Amino acid sequence: MNILVTGGAGFIGGNFMHYMVNKYENDKIICVDKLTYCGNLETLAPISNRKNYKFIKADITDRNTIYQIFEENKIDIVVNFAAESHVDRSVENPEIFIITNVIGTQVLMDACRKYGIKRFHQVSTDEVYGDLPLDRVDLFFTENTPIRASSPYSASKASADLLVMSYYRTYQLPVSISRCSNNYGPYHFPEKLIPLMISRALHNEKLPVYGNGLNVRDWLYVEDHCTAIDLIIRNSKVGEIYNIGGHNEKTNIEVVKTILKILEKDESLIEYVKDRPGHDLRYAIDASKIEKDLNWKPKYTFDIGIKKTIEWYLNNKTWWEHILSGEYKNYFKKMYEKKYCSSNE
Ligand code: NAD
Ligand code: TDX
Helix, strand or coil, rough: EEEEEEECCCCCHHHHHHHHHHCCCCCEEEEECCCCCCCHHHHHHHCCCCCCCCEEECCCHHHHHHHHHHCCCCCCCEECCCCCHHHHHHHCCCCHHHHHHHHHHHHHHHHHHHCCCEEEEEEEHHHHCCCCCCCCCCCCCCCCCCCCCHHHHHHHHHHHHHHHHHHHHHHHCEEEEEEEEECCCCCCCCCHHHHHHCCCCCCCCCCEEEECCCEEEEEEEEEHHHHCCCCCCHHCCEEEEEEECCCCCCHHHHHHHHHHHHHHHHHHEEEECCCCCCCCCEEECCCHHHHHHHCCCCCCHHHHHHHHHHHHHHCCCCHHHHCCCHHHHHHHHHHHHHHHHHHHH
């Protein structure tokens, strides 16, 4: 089979590329990625000489190029990871989120209709459900929870989900969607909470915690997300939506303190800064549908996953220090100087 993985030079897509290239030697795993600020060929370097691996630099919104890729490679399955994925950036500049996350998904599905495929899988997010109150720990997102996106990022992902289901109903395109909770693990771009805190703590820099640090996220080790998607594209019925999560709910401050403890760094590095606008309070996934239908179970608890992740960042400093030395410096200054200023007002 030929499997097209869009956004495969990013965090989750990159981990999925490694997983698939290593697991399925007889399938061809083709990565299409625009290599935006967070796309990184160094993530794919360990698998780049494998016979079942191919990389094509392309933008999923570029219809002619995408059609040409489908024309030249007989694609059986598409897994669409390609996206603008950072909530804070979507607050600053929503437009690119709509272009890539919505129009890009449409272009890919049009190519699927034109050339024919067995499955188009959309990698979505639990953020499409909005948030849950902090004082109702009995509530979880199910696949039937109404869509109620909060940020321009989650609204763009929710829009793409609606479009995917419309292509299923109208054109019978064989689609599936997965909505996963917060991932963490190797190759995570250091603008997101966990890698940001690890990389800054290792440099003894201040750790900016938004608001009071009590917002809750449900963390899943990235390899568990990869195994879930692999099961869905191979074994699920078409037209299905699956939530993915492992019941690892933590407040942000708990996560930051855990990282500091493992790294043997002092909690005085923590600095509370201005909150994110529209900041979702709590995410929590009910994954019983995928557990029951496809027999999926996460392998890693948070305690194990966070230690593996920190070990990876300690052993792969070149990967993230290359990122920190580039354009990232400007990003950090621009994004955080407002947060620091306002927290002191
Ligand atoms: P990421 O930002 O690390 O990677 C995104 C990748 O997409 C990058 O390699 C980038 O170069 C590529 N890309 C961006 N625009 C493109 C375009 N127009 N054409 C081709 N390639 C393009 O993101 P991630 O955290 O790995 O997330 C991957 C997917 O998983 C996203 O769709 C995201 O919404 C979803 N998701 C992420 C999480 C999470 O916790 N990170 C959780 C649930 C779902
Ligand atoms: O510097 C920070 N300080 C801080 O307190 C950053 C970057 C984040 N936070 C908080 C905000 C959130 O409550 O940590 C939490 C996690 O933030 P992010 O890492 O930005 O993730 P989140 O906004 O939860 O979204 C992530 O999970 C769902 C991914 O980025 C999305 O792509 C995915 O869909």
